[in-house]
Amino acid sequence: MSMSHLYGRRDEEEEGVEIESFEVTDWDLANEFNPDRRRHRQTKEQATYGIWADRDSDEDERPSFGGKKSKDYTAPVSFVSAGLRKTAAEEKQQQKGEGDSDDSDEDAPAAPPPPRSTAPKKLQMVNFSQRFAGGIQSGQGIGNWEKHTKGIGQKLLQKMGYQPGKGLGKNAQGIVNPIEAKVRKGKGAVGAYGNERTQQSLQDFPVVDSEEEEEKEFQKELGQWRKDPAGPAGKKKPKYSYRTADELKAKGKVAGRSTAASAGELAQVKVIDMTGREQKVYYSYSQMSNKHSVPDEGPPSMSTRDQKGSGFALPELEHNLQLLIDLTEQDILQSARRLQHEKDVVVSLSHESRALQNRLDAEQDSIQRMEAVLALVERCFSLLECARIFETLQTDYYEEYKTMGLADLAVAVVHPLLKEKLCSWDPLKDSSYCLEDIGQWRAILESRDLLSSGPDSNMDPYHRLLWEVWIPVMRTCVSGWQPRMVGPMVDCVEVWAPLLPLWILDHILEQLILPRLQREVDNWNPLTDTVPIHSWVHPWLPLLQTRLEPLYPPIRSKLSNALQRWHPSDASARLILQPWKDVFTPGAWEAFMVKNIIPKLALCLEELVINPHQQQMEPFYWVMDWEGMLSPSSLVSLLDKNFFTKWLQVLCSWLSNSPNYEEITKWYLGWKSKFSDVLLAQPLIKEKFNEALDIMNRAVSSGMGGYMQPGARENIAYLTQTERRKDFQYEAMQERRDAESVAHRGISAGVPTNFKDLIQTKAEENNIVFMPLVAKRHEGKQLYTFGRIVIYIDRGVVFVQGEKTWVPTSLQSLIDMAK
Numbered sequence: 001m002s003m004s005h006l007y008g009r010r011d012e013e014e015e016g017v018e019i020e021s022f023e024v025t026d027w028d029l030a031n032e033f034n035p036d037r038r039r040h041r042q043t044k045e046q047a048t049y050g051i052w053a054d055r056d057s058d059e060d061e062r063p064s065f066g067g068k069k070s071k072d073y074t075a076p077v078s079f080v081s082a083g084l085r086k087t088a089a090e091e092k093q094q095q096k097g098e099g100d101s102d103d104s105d106e107d108a109p110a111a112p113p114p115p116r117s118t119a120p121k122k123l124q125m126v127n128f129s130q131r132f133a134g135g136i137q138s139g140q141g142i143g144n145w146e147k148h149t150k151g152i153g154q155k156l157l158q159k160m161g162y163q164p165g166k167g168l169g170k171n172a173q174g175i176v177n178p179i180e181a182k183v184r185k186g187k188g189a190v191g192a193y194g195n196e197r198t199q200q201s202l203q204d205f206p207v208v209d210s211e212e213e214e215e216k217e218f219q220k221e222l223g224q225w226r227k228d229p230a231g232p233a234g235k236k237k238p239k240y241s242y243r244t245a246d247e248l249k250a251k252g253k254v255a256g257r258s259t260a261a262s263a264g265e266l267a268q269v270k271v272i273d274m275t276g277r278e279q280k281v282y283y284s285y286s287q288m289s290n291k292h293s294v295p296d297e298g299p300p301s302m303s304t305r306d307q308k309g310s311g312f313a314l315p316e317l318e319h320n321l322q323l324l325i326d327l328t329e330q331d332i333l334q335s336a337r338r339l340q341h342e343k344d345v346v347v348s349l350s351h352e353s354r355a356l357q358n359r360l361d362a363e364q365d366s367i368q369r370m371e372a373v374l375a376l377v378e379r380c381f382s383l384l385e386c387a388r389i390f391e392t393l394q395t396d397y398y399e400e401y402k403t404m405g406l407a408d409l410a411v412a413v414v415h416p417l418l419k420e421k422l423c424s425w426d427p428l429k430d431s432s433y434c435l436e437d438i439g440q441w442r443a444i445l446e447s448r449d450l451l452s453s454g455p456d457s458n459m460d461p462y463h464r465l466l467w468e469v470w471i472p473v474m475r476t477c478v479s480g481w482q483p484r485m486v487g488p489m490v491d492c493v494e495v496w497a498p499l500l501p502l503w504i505l506d507h508i509l510e511q512l513i514l515p516r517l518q519r520e521v522d523n524w525n526p527l528t529d530t531v532p533i534h535s536w537v538h539p540w541l542p543l544l545q546t547r548l549e550p551l552y553p554p555i556r557s558k559l560s561n562a563l564q565r566w567h568p569s570d571a572s573a574r575l576i577l578q579p580w581k582d583v584f585t586p587g588a589w590e591a592f593m594v595k596n597i598i599p600k601l602a603l604c605l606e607e608l609v610i611n612p613h614q615q616q617m618e619p620f621y622w623v624m625d626w627e628g629m630l631s632p633s634s635l636v637s638l639l640d641k642n643f644f645t646k647w648l649q650v651l652c653s654w655l656s657n658s659p660n661y662e663e664i665t666k667w668y669l670g671w672k673s674k675f676s677d678v679l680l681a682q683p684l685i686k687e688k689f690n691e692a693l694d695i696m697n698r699a700v701s702s703g704m705g706g707y708m709q710p711g712a713r714e715n716i717a718y719l720t721q722t723e724r725r726k727d728f729q730y731e732a733m734q735e736r737r738d739a740e741s742v743a744h745r746g747i748s749a750g751v752p753t754n755f756k757d758l759i760q761t762k763a764e765e766n767n768i769v770f771m772p773l774v775a776k777r778h779e780g781k782q783l784y785t786f787g788r789i790v791i792y793i794d795r796g797v798v799f800v801q802g803e804k805t806w807v808p809t810s811l812q813s814l815i816d817m818a819k
Helices: 003-007 026-032 044-052 088-107 121-134 144-148 152-159 199-204 211-224 245-258 285-289 302-311 315-377 383-396 398-403 406-422 435-445 461-479 486-499 502-522 534-562 572-580 586-596 598-606 618-624 632-642 644-655 661-673 683-702 712-750 755-765 811-818
Strands: 012-014 017-019 271-273 280-282 770-778 781-786 789-794 797-801 806-809
Touching: 245 315, 315 383, 315 398, 315 406, 383 398, 383 406, 383 435, 398 406, 406 435, 406 461, 435 461, 435 486, 461 502, 486 502, 486 534, 486 770, 502 534, 502 770, 534 572, 534 586, 534 770, 586 598, 586 632, 598 618, 598 632, 632 644, 632 683, 644 661, 644 683, 661 683, 661 712, 683 712, 755 770, 755 789, 755 811, 770 789, 789 811, 797 811, 806 811
Parallel strands: none
Antiparallel strands: 012 017, 271 280, 770 781, 781 789, 789 797, 797 806
16 A cells, blocks of 8 residues: 555645645545555556656546646756855854754753644655654653553563663663654755764764864875875985895896796887876886885975976986986896806706717717627537527627517527538437427527417517428428338427427428328228228327327228128227227217127127027127127117027026026026126116016926926025125115215315316316327417317416417306317
8 A cells, every 4th residue: 555545645836845745634544445446557658657657637536636737757857956055164153053052952851843734835844854753752651562461572571681771682782762863954965064963872872073083084095195295394315226236137037037938038128107197118027027126215206306397307317317227237137147048058068968978988888798799699600609609698788689689690690500400310210319409599599578370570589490490301301201100200299399389389290290191091901901000190199189080080981891891700800999999089989889890799699599508608708898899888788689588588498397496596697797797787787687587586486397496496585685685785885986986076176276176177077088288388388188179277267279369268168168
């Protein structure tokens, strides 16, 4: 609700003063309590232009504003004069008189305000403020309203520490009485009639306002803007500053450090300084930075310059003298800089001279060492002397040996000497010839950092020596070698294998020896050759290993052709085939036996005649001789189909013709003794013999065959019980052995001493051959065969040979690949 709606508004213009009326009329009361009164909404034009907007006709509905025209604020503004300020003497006299009247007014009680209707219109605003201020009596009636309550306000103030009669706040710094207002006497601005502080303000805020101190401070500040604060009487004796050349150099050094540019570039730069009251010209940045360097030197006062101008005014001379001083200072600073520069150059040249001298001494020493090296190399006449000389070079002249690449020189020097020594060597007659010499040069020439894998330009010097000198001799020897004379060649390769790099040994075995073996196998005939093939092929197994597998298919094919007309009575076949049982893979060996041997043995058993009275055992022995060559399952199947059927038929026929049970018992035990424990442990063989016992028991119990000998039943029962007890004891013993074997294997596998032992245990559990390769190493690590896979172990990791590189793999993956 606006103030105009509560009290009404009346615009009156009298002598340029606008006075508002705050009377409440009947229209105001009726309009205030009318719920259906019209609401005033601000138009868009009023929101945009404010008091300068055009008023609507219905805006002046209030009767007190009827017929009155609003003031035109767009008209030119006429200011009301506040009067002229009086002179200082008049103001002091008036203030003195007002002070007396103020004292008398303060002693007298405050007069009640005149009625509003009697006050002139032009002074109604002033009278209202006087009446508002005079209506408040200091300290009177405060808290009287508590007589209508229960005094809760006073109690809350006391709980918060308030004490009656004292100020509010923690330190009682608050005022109790309301702030008093003091009426200004005229229309002047604040402070125009002197001090306006009341007695209450002076009492609560005792701040001393000293006019004398203010005047002094004003004069002091005013003096700062004067040209000569001290006045014409304040003449000071001029002070002169003297600087030596060392001080000037020191200041020049400080100034030189502060700037990033060089002294030569900024020495003659003209600088115009307009930061002061006068324009000044400097001829270097260092001069500008030193403009305030003179101690106790202030700007000359106006009076001093006037005095100089009146007595001795020669500005041109002063300028020239100052210019000469500045130029002299610059010359001194430049000379000092040039001197420092020359000193720095001398220091730098001395350092460079010492460095060059040290380098010259090092070069001279290198020349002397190279001359000593050259002298040593020129003395190489024999392999032993060359080895001693190059050992000396490696120990005493190691840097020159590596820098100049003397290892390649050693190859060039040793090559003709070693070639001359090996030209008459026959590896098959003396395999260890020149072995010590080559081993000595290996220690000298072989590099551990360079790993060669073939004949190329980056070959190791030792490898190059072997490839160019030793390999041609071996190639010539192998080309004329007879593979059946296997001993000398195998001895030669085994003797030289520790000194040969892996790739050179592989080259000898794969490119030289293996092709010769293949040609010899192609020419071998098992029916005519008196020398068994295994005698000259098997000695290469430790060296060639899986590389011999291409030879096995033709060997099996030729053996199969030779066995087409073979009879089991010929034991030579077993002697020829037995060495190959562990060489061929289990699958290949079993297939070979099933195709070529088992059919011959089956025919032999079919021709066997079982006659208890006159038994011919030779065919049976011919078959049982192959027990170690055939797998247990194959041999059991062979006996089941071709032997036990006839044997049980003969037993039944014998029991039906009044037999002698004692002879039957001996016959039964005799045939059973012809079988080994391994065969007797087979379930099918055991079942057949138990079936024979059951047939004999049924015959005894049923009385089959007519006459029965006394005690025959007891004898057969005893035999049955004894045989079955043996079977039970054998099974228990076999289970105990298996348990002990498993326990021992578990203990050894549970606590392996190293990773190699763990691999060995896993290989045993999975029936995989795990053995080291003779003279086979990779980066100094021993190579092993794990089945058909070549591996090596490095820091607990298994590496498998791939197509181009060695690949790390897990133990389980290794087992899967081997299977």
